[in-house]
Amino acid sequence: MTVYQLPVEIAAFRHWLTDLVSRVRPEGGWYGVFAARDPEGLRACFDGAEILPWDIVESFLQDAGETTGGPFAARGRRLYASAAGAHDRRPGGAEALAERRDLMERERRYAESRTRDLGERLRATPDPGEAARLERDLAWTRDDHARATARVRELTGRLARLGADAPDGPAPGAAAVAAVAAVPADGPSTGAVREREGAAPVAGPAKVRRRPRGARYAWLDEEAAEAVEEAPVPSPALPAGGAAPRGARFGAAAPVAASGGPAEDPAEAVRAAANAVYALRRLRVQGRSGEAHALLCEALAGPPARLPALAAELHRAGLGADWSTLLWEAASLPPGRLAAVAGVLADAGRAADCEQLLRQGVARPVEELAGACAALRAEDHHREAHALLTAFVRVRAPEDAARLAGEDPHGLVPQLLAAARAVSASRERDLLHALRVAGLAGV
Numbered sequence: 001m002t003v004y005q006l007p008v009e010i011a012a013f014r015h016w017l018t019d020l021v022s023r024v025r026p027e028g029g030w031y032g033v034f035a036a037r038d039p040e041g042l043r044a045c046f047d048g049a050e051i052l053p054w055d056i057v058e059s060f061l062q063d064a065g066e067t068t069g070g071p072f073a074a075r076g077r078r079l080y081a082s083a084a085g086a087h088d089r090r091p092g093g094a095e096a097l098a099e100r101r102d103l104m105e106r107e108r109r110y111a112e113s114r115t116r117d118l119g120e121r122l123r124a125t126p127d128p129g130e131a132a133r134l135e136r137d138l139a140w141t142r143d144d145h146a147r148a149t150a151r152v153r154e155l156t157g158r159l160a161r162l163g164a165d166a167p168d169g170p171a172p173g174a175a176a177v178a179a180v181a182a183v184p185a186d187g188p189s190t191g192a193v194r195e196r197e198g199a200a201p202v203a204g205p206a207k208v209r210r211r212p213r214g215a216r217y218a219w220l221d222e223e224a225a226e227a228v229e230e231a232p233v234p235s236p237a238l239p240a241g242g243a244a245p246r247g248a249r250f251g252a253a254a255p256v257a258a259s260g261g262p263a264e265d266p267a268e269a270v271r272a273a274a275n276a277v278y279a280l281r282r283l284r285v286q287g288r289s290g291e292a293h294a295l296l297c298e299a300l301a302g303p304p305a306r307l308p309a310l311a312a313e314l315h316r317a318g319l320g321a322d323w324s325t326l327l328w329e330a331a332s333l334p335p336g337r338l339a340a341v342a343g344v345l346a347d348a349g350r351a352a353d354c355e356q357l358l359r360q361g362v363a364r365p366v367e368e369l370a371g372a373c374a375a376l377r378a379e380d381h382h383r384e385a386h387a388l389l390t391a392f393v394r395v396r397a398p399e400d401a402a403r404l405a406g407e408d409p410h411g412l413v414p415q416l417l418a419a420a421r422a423v424s425a426s427r428e429r430d431l432l433h434a435l436r437v438a439g440l441a442g443v
Contacts, residue, residue: 308348335371
């Protein structure tokens with residue numbers, strides 16, 4: 001009979017983990033949750049056949065009352081890194097890591113989508129019992145998303161270390177390592193993880209004259225970029241204190257293109273989107289999250305007609321979180337620009353994105369919302385204007401709705417009443433009362 005002996009690194013971590021779990025109550029806390037969810041998987045980790053994800057180890061530390069920065073946890077972190085390395089260097093380890101990372105990326109995207117869905121349902125439900133159930137589901141889904149995100153980063157770092165430590169010649173799974181290390185998981189800390197853990201840099205040193213792909217060139221026309229040669233971009237110095245913040249919610253320092261220009265070439269929109277996503281990935285790899293955010297704001301300052309293509313490319317690349325960030329920034333654009341973006345998304349069949357943008361914009365001052373509503377109706381986007389007002393009366397006080405109506409009584413009073421009626425009869429009654437108090441009921 002063949003007896004398999006655990007590598008010494010895995011055995012040492014297993015001993016530390018057993019010591020940790022001996023301090024927690026098996027029927028309670030996070031240990032009880034994971035034991036109920038996946039008892040076989042947990043058993044395999046304690047046997048040394050698998051490596052427990054570090055986010056679960058941190059949960060067990062929490063159960064035991066150990067701080068993650070304490071000496072016991074620090075020792076466990078060192079043992080964990082050694083054990084993971086020994087586990088990953090087995091034949092077929094790289095392929096297994098790549099497959100698991102792809103699985104966790106799908107889990108992350110699913111949790112992200114479900115979080116949005118549950119949040120929308122929670123905001124829409126008038127039933128307290130249903131709201132409590134949705135809140136519980138939302139809390140668990142957010143935990144799932146956070147854990148999946150952490151595991152994608154962890155698995156990507158482990159793959160990168162395999163690539164850095166690989167001997168000369170093709171190692172098992174070298175192609176899988178290179179493919180994943182070249183485009184690591186999105187998120188502001190990925191580049192820092194790679195740098196801290198000594199991963200080998202991706203892309204060779206040779207310079208090739210081609211269309212520039214850096215963030216600074218993401219939205220250039222083809223002709224304007226032909227003569228530009230890409231060079232290594234040095235990490236910029238951080239701005240001095242007091243530097244003006246950038247981004248749509250701070251007033252968008254970049255100039256806003258005027259509407260009414262020539263129609264956007266669909267092929268150019270697709271090309272610009274692919275270029276922007278390429279640049280965004282490079283910035284994420286290098287841990288330059290501030291510049292990645294600036295790139296998204298730059299996209300908002302460009303032609304609105306390019307945004308649907310950018311949305312499709314971001315989702316195709318697994319960067320849906322960046323699209324959500326872009327929509328959040330767009331919600332603070334000037335009223336006319338907000339209406340233009342919402343209209344473009346609606347015309348492109350991205351109704352859910354349009355409605356999300358409008359819902360996020362209802363916290364703005366009422367005079368700005370009146371301008372956005374007028375701009376939408378001027379472009380025949382009556383459905384979107386109705387969605388904006390419906391979101392407004394759903395979350396804002398009736399007195400705010402009355403103040404909004406005062407910006408354009410003849411136009412907005414009937415529209416607001418129709419929106420309130422679509423929410424509920426009680427919301428319509430509350431709005432009618434507020435309009436009477438404001439002297440607008442007879443308009």
